[in-house]
Amino acid sequence: MRTFFGQFFSNFKTTGAILPSGGFLARRMTRPARKADGPMRILEIGPGTGAFTRHLLRNLQSGDELHIVEINTTFAEYLESRLLKTFRRENPDIQVHLHCASIEEAPIDGVFDYIVCGLPFNNFPVSLVRQIFRRMMSLLADGGKLTFFEYAGVRALKAPMVGSRGREQMKRHAATMKVLVRRHRGQRDFVLVNMPPAYAHQLTR
Ligand SMILES: C[S@@+](CC[C@H](N)C(=O)[O-])C[C@H]1O[C@@H](n2cnc3c(N)ncnc32)[C@H](O)[C@@H]1O
Secondary structure (H helix, E strand, C coil): CHHHHHHHHHCHHHHCCCCCCCHHHHHHHHHHHHCCCCCCEEEEECCCCCCCHHHHHHHCCCCCEEEEEECCHHHHHHHHHHHHHHHHHHCCCCEEEEEECCCCCCCCCCCEEEEEECCCHHHCCHHHHHHHHHHHHHCEEEEEEEEEEEECCHHHHHHHHCHHHHHHHHHHHHHHHHHHHHHCCCEEEEECCCCCCEEEEEEEC
16 A cells, blocks of 8 residues: 555656555456456556456466566566565466566567456546557457456546646547447446446457
8 A cells, every 4th residue: 555655656647546446446357357267368457556466366277377567666576576476486387477567568469368457548648548558459369358447537527627738638538438438349337436436447359
């Protein structure tokens, strides 16, 4: 919790939240991967202190593969020392790879059955949002599922504070999301018990 709070102040744009996600949101975000039979390849993007990672690790079976991409070295070191080191030692037949890089540049290939994305898209310019979604969709297997989330009402709350350029950007952001949802059979669930409440989105390739 302290690590996350500290990164909110030192890396506001990329951290995008003051607190890690809660258990209800974590369960919804990881549900497709947790309910599936393996062997499977999972990609988690933007794990922070591991709110979703813990749920993914708990469910992995022999032969599964998890790749984690985190841009922030403080979070990556935290994950490695608090979660991944022990997990790898206790589960030598499960591959877990941590890439300390941005998803735009991370050296990963092949396709994934599930992508769990924790990125704060509302903090990013629309061109970057589009670039990241193009990369994620290119890494998703046919029939694969991608989950991502956004805080409920975030655009309405920001609108009075961002000026006309900011509001234009928010409109383009919402339009981008609409296209993605239409193109990839989007579904969303409202998760009330989270700080703040959030929408969990799911796309299917
Ligand atoms: C809102 S936090 C979510 C953390 C965690 N998934 C949770 O829900 O508690 C966003 C995370 O995405 C990471 N991040 C931001 N931009 C990124 C990028 N381009 N590539 C990879 N990770 C990124 C941040 O460092 C941070 O860990």
